Amino acid sequence: MKQPTILVVDDEPAIHRFLKPSLTAEGYLVIQAMNGTTALALAASERPDAIVLDLGLPDIDGKRVIERLRRTSDVPIVVLSARDREAEKVQALDLGADDYVEKPFGIGELMARLRAALRHRQPAAPGLLKSGDLSLDLEARIVRNGAHTVKLTRREFDLLAILLRHAGRVVTHKHLLHEVWGKANEADTQYLRVYIGHLRQKLEDDPAAPTRILTEAGVGYRLV
Known part of the structure; x- marks a missing residue:
C-alpha cells in the first residue's frame, strides 16, 4: 500500500x-x-x-x-x-x-x-454518508443513529448531510448557511444555532453537553 x-x-x-x-x-x-x-x-x-x-x-x-x-x-x-x-x-x-x-x-x-x-477525500458508497454509528441515506432520505431511525425535517436533513460530508472537520457558519438556506442568509448565525440545537436534541445523548456536534466558537461546527 x-x-x-x-x-x-x-x-x-x-x-x-x-x-x-x-x-x-x-x-x-x-x-x-x-x-x-x-x-x-x-x-x-x-x-x-x-x-x-x-x-x-x-x-x-x-x-x-x-x-x-x-x-x-x-x-x-x-x-x-x-x-x-x-x-x-x-x-x-x-x-x-x-x-x-x-x-x-x-x-x-x-x-x-x-x-x-x-x-x-476518500470516496464513500454512493448515496450513503456515515460517521461511526450515524448514517444518512441521501436517496431514501433516511437517517439512522445506531439501530434507531431518526426523523428529521428537510432543513435538518440537509444540514446534517453537510456535516457528515465533512465529518471530523470544522464547517464554517457561512458555508452551512449558504448551502442550506442560500446566499441571502449567510449572516444569520442565530437561525443556524436553532437548527443545530434541533439536531442535538435528536442525536445527542445529552444535548446540553454535546459530544457529536461540537461548536467551534466564532467559526462553525464540527461533527465527530
Whole structure:
C-alpha cells in the first residue's frame, strides 16, 4: 500500500525538525517547503496526499496559497498557524482549507485532524454518508443513529448531510448557511444555532453537553 505523502509548508526550521520525524513515525512520506512559491511548485509536481500549511509565509500569504491551490486541486489542507483571530480561521476555511490547528499545538491533535482530512477525500458508497454509528441515506432520505431511525425535517436533513460530508472537520457558519438556506442568509448565525440545537436534541445523548456536534466558537461546527 502506497504511503501517503504530506507536504509541510512552514518558514520555521524548528517546525520542520519536529514534524518530519513525527509524521514519518506515523507512516507518512514528508516533503518540505519554506515558502509559498516552493509549496505551489511541489504541490503541482509531487501531488501530495495532504498539505500542512502555515499562513505566515515570507513570500505569499498562506490564504493566497490556499486560493491558488483550490483552482486546480482538492488536496486536503490543514492550516497550522499562530494566527488565532477568528476571522483568519473563517477566511482560510471558506477559501477551501479542510481544518485549522493553532500553534502551539499537540502532535496528537494535528495527526487526528490530518487523518480526518485524508478520510474526507476518500470516496464513500454512493448515496450513503456515515460517521461511526450515524448514517444518512441521501436517496431514501433516511437517517439512522445506531439501530434507531431518526426523523428529521428537510432543513435538518440537509444540514446534517453537510456535516457528515465533512465529518471530523470544522464547517464554517457561512458555508452551512449558504448551502442550506442560500446566499441571502449567510449572516444569520442565530437561525443556524436553532437548527443545530434541533439536531442535538435528536442525536445527542445529552444535548446540553454535546459530544457529536461540537461548536467551534466564532467559526462553525464540527461533527465527530
